[in-house]
Amino acid sequence: MNRNFIVSCSLVSVMALAGCASMSDTERRVTTGAAIGGAAAGIISGKWGWAAAGAATGAAGGYLYDQSKKNEQRAYEQGVRDAQTKKPK
Numbered sequence: 001m002n003r004n005f006i007v008s009c010s011l012v013s014v015m016a017l018a019g020c021a022s023m024s025d026t027e028r029r030v031t032t033g034a035a036i037g038g039a040a041a042g043i044i045s046g047k048w049g050w051a052a053a054g055a056a057t058g059a060a061g062g063y064l065y066d067q068s069k070k071n072e073q074r075a076y077e078q079g080v081r082d083a084q085t086k087k088p089k
Contacts, residue, residue: 026066033062
């Protein structure tokens with residue numbers, strides 16, 4: 001039973017990540033978080049309910065990570081713009 005569950009989680013994770021080529025960065029990060037969270041919780045607990053909770057938590061974590069990376073990118077781009085507009089002394 002437990003071996004089948006692990007194989008099932010692994011296959012679902014691989015299938016979810018296989019279609020990432022046409023996804024946006026946000027979609028990719030949320031999907032990856034959900035897959036990793038679901039697989040980890042499922043493997044640790046061995047129950048589908050916990051796997052679903054892990055997937056939801058992973059998706060939320062992926063979204064928060066995405067927002068952090070976007071803020072970081074915006075700050076970098078703002079710094080570049082500021083440096084380009086300042087005149088040398």
